[in-house]
Amino acid sequence: MGIALRNVVLTYPDGDARLRALDDVDFTAERGRLTAVTGPSGSGKSSLLAVAGLLTTPDSGQVVLDGSDLTGATRAQRTALRRERLGFVFQQSNLLPSLTATEQLLAVTHLRGERVRAHRDRARALLTELGLGTHLDKRPHQLSGGQRQRVAIARGLVNDPAVLLVDEPTSALDEDRSRQVIALLADLAHDRDVAVVMVTHDLGQLDLVDDCHRMHSGRLTSGFPARL
Ligand SMILES: Nc1ncnc2c1ncn2[C@@H]1O[C@H](COP(=O)(O)OP(=O)(O)OP(=O)(O)O)[C@@H](O)[C@H]1O
Numbered sequence: 001m002g003i004a005l006r007n008v009v010l011t012y013p014d015g016d017a018r019l020r021a022l023d024d025v026d027f028t029a030e031r032g033r034l035t036a037v038t039g040p041s042g043s044g045k046s047s048l049l050a051v052a053g054l055l056t057t058p059d060s061g062q063v064v065l066d067g068s069d070l071t072g073a074t075r076a077q078r079t080a081l082r083r084e085r086l087g088f089v090f091q092q093s094n095l096l097p098s099l100t101a102t103e104q105l106l107a108v109t110h111l112r113g114e115r116v117r118a119h120r121d122r123a124r125a126l127l128t129e130l131g132l133g134t135h136l137d138k139r140p141h142q143l144s145g146g147q148r149q150r151v152a153i154a155r156g157l158v159n160d161p162a163v164l165l166v167d168e169p170t171s172a173l174d175e176d177r178s179r180q181v182i183a184l185l186a187d188l189a190h191d192r193d194v195a196v197v198m199v200t201h202d203l204g205q206l207d208l209v210d211d212c213h214r215m216h217s218g219r220l221t222s223g224f225p226a227r228l
Helices: 045-052 076-087 102-112 116-129 145-157 175-192 203-208
Strands: 001-013 017-030 034-038 061-064 086-089 161-169 195-199 211-216 219-224
Touching: 001 045, 001 195, 017 034, 017 045, 017 195, 017 211, 017 219, 034 045, 034 175, 034 203, 045 161, 045 195, 076 086, 076 203, 086 145, 102 116, 102 145, 116 145, 145 161, 145 175, 175 195, 175 203
Parallel strands: 034 195, 034 211, 086 161, 161 195
Antiparallel strands: 001 017, 001 061, 211 219
16 A cells, blocks of 8 residues: 556646656656656656656546545645655755744644644654754754654644655755765565655666666656666
């Protein structure tokens, strides 16, 4: 179980024609595995992430989350599923400048209308698990790029999602820190039984991922085991 796209087509207007950003894509990311999606700029990686994240509805095809086909889901149902079942980590860590590391996580739980106090211990435990135990009360400008990215990952996990969608997590990091972040994502996928989907240009770190797919012109051209 995890997230799957079946025969997904997504088009955008392109002059008089339509551009096929996703051209009959079949894609599966299993729970407990780190799945990478690579490919050149404009090949459709962000589009795939947006469809898997229920942010964009495809023209045709199915999105299946933990075995449930979401084709007929209403906008309200998709929003609820996004909050409750999916986690997102964006390219830049997108942290709110005025909030501490702990508060970044609590802001997400607050959005769900739950009591903040009940979640504070959990947020702190999660940050500590991700190596940020001594940075719980620091604001983004007091953290390094790698630490900010780990706060963003913790925030993506705070609702215990089935699927964590990660867009270019290492674009602002040097090679060592990139490797640490990707190793962390692999550990989290394995330990927490989450399907982690990571879009990356970082071909040097693919030995750390469990599954790897390549996009080209809207097509998922190959899925190959990264450890071969
Ligand atoms: N909102 C949009 N309207 C029109 N065309 C779009 C839109 N979003 C993306 N596209 C086009 O769809 C194609 C796929 O774009 P997408 O952003 O998914 O690629 P990508 O692989 O993520 O690229 P990058 O690595 O540069 O982020 C591109 O040709 C892009 O120009």
